[in-house]
Amino acid sequence: MLQNQKTVLSRRKILALIASGFAAPSFAISASGAESFVMKATRELETIVNSGATGGSLTQKVRSFFNKYADVPSIARAVIGAPWRGMSAAQQKNYVNAFEGYVVKKYGSRLKELQGGKGQLGRTTDKGAAGVQVEIDFIWPGYDPRKVVFLVSDGSGSPKVLDLKVLGISLLSAERIFVRQALTHSNNDIDKLIEKLKK
Numbered sequence: 591m592l593q594n595q596k597t598v599l600s601r602r603k604i605l606a607l608i609a610s611g612f613a614a615p616s617f618a619i620s621a622s623g624a625e626s627f628v629m630k631a632t633r634e635l636e637t638i639v640n641s642g643a644t645g646g647s648l649t650q651k652v653r654s655f656f657n658k659y660a661d662v663p664s665i666a667r668a669v670i671g672a673p674w675r676g677m678s679a680a681q682q683k684n685y686v687n688a689f690e691g692y693v694v695k696k697y698g699s700r701l702k703e704l705q706g707g708k709g710q711l712g713r714t715t716d717k718g719a720a721g722v723q724v725e726i727d728f729i730w731p732g733y734d735p736r737k738v739v740f741l742v743s744d745g746s747g748s749p750k751v752l753d754l755k756v757l758g759i760s761l762l763s764a765e766r767i768f769v770r771q772a773l774t775h776s777n778n779d780i781d782k783l784i785e786k787l788k789k
Contacts, residue, residue, distance in 0.1 A: 624722035661750035
């Protein structure tokens with residue numbers, strides 16, 4: 591009984607951290623484990639950007655990539671922050687879905703800029719409770735490398751990306767600013783925010 595109570599409390603603490611805009615803590619992921627996970631994601635990303643897919647086909651591939659490798663619900667909660675707790679279950683679901691679609695469209699176009707590059711493992715940094723940061727350098731012969739940085743945690747029970755920095759732009763930081771400003775401009779109306787994200 592005591593163990594169950596501790597588990598519930600632990601989960602509550604994690605959710606509270608996420609809702610407050612902090613990344614979920616990493617439980618046991620190692621640097622080598624994070625590197626293996628990120629290299630697997632990198633090879634799949636190379637396949638996507640070099641597939642020649644466009645339009646809806648590319649969007650679906652990018653959506654599948656984010657769903658497989660990123661903890662999109664946790665990122666969405668961290669981005670919106672405290673208002674999450676005041677949302678109904680239906681609003682939370684609709685917001686996460688709308689946020690996912692928005693991210694896929696926005697970052698799908700940026701990922702295409704990596705076309706033709708080959709990802710190579712760069713520096714790995716243990717960020718403590720935040721997880722492990724793994725840098726990947728995309729290399730083209732005769733050109734400067736372009737860096738993609740993955741922040742990986744296994745706080746959800748399996749390795750997942752909690753932040754993705756593409757060409758110097760952090761998904762988590764940039765979208766936290768955008769979503770909170772959009773919510774303010776929507777007079778703190780969650781339903782209006784959701785509609786904005788769908789456009």
